[in-house]
Amino acid sequence: MYQQIALYATVFFVFLLALAFAFVYGESKRSGDYGSIQKKGYRIRKFYFLGLIAVMGFASVMTLGRLPYDRNQAEATGMNEIKIVKVTGIQYAWEMSEDRFRVEDQVQFEVTADDVTHGFGLYNEKMELVAQTQAMPEYTNTVYYKFEEPGTYQILCLEYCSAGHHVMVKEIVVEPEGGSL
Ligand SMILES: [Cu+2]
16 A cells, blocks of 8 residues: 555656756746846745755654654554564574464564574565564564464565575464364
8 A cells, every 4th residue: 555655656756857857948048137036935944944854853752752653553462462572683594582473463573582682574476575574693683473364474684694505494384263274
């Protein structure tokens, strides 16, 4: 859905931009006194600048306070329902405290590494990246994910961590609610 919105917004703004170019091209044929045009231009620029500040300010106030989005989303549904899963990346495997889940499980992945930096990438069955964070030695990154579809998910390493990088794949199974796969 967001992709659709982004597409329509892009087309709309490209259209606006094209209009602006057409206007400038049309006006370029006309000659007039510099002083009065400059005054008008500065006025437009001032309103444009203030408008931009207002829009950006509003968007920042509305969205920045909700960072990180995934944690806030998880907290809204109740922290005590969240499963904490420890994940450690090591050349060349993923160690996990748990690797079987059920649909509707909210998981807090606590991701770290034992040797070098790895990239934790959680993929669904369609190979779409649904969650990701960096796996760093001596540091824990947290990422939240709620399983909504059953199936076999995969964790792939997203950071080239030397020769065996490509074999750093871990399968995790998500069972449908109330039944087994
Ligand atoms: Cu890697």
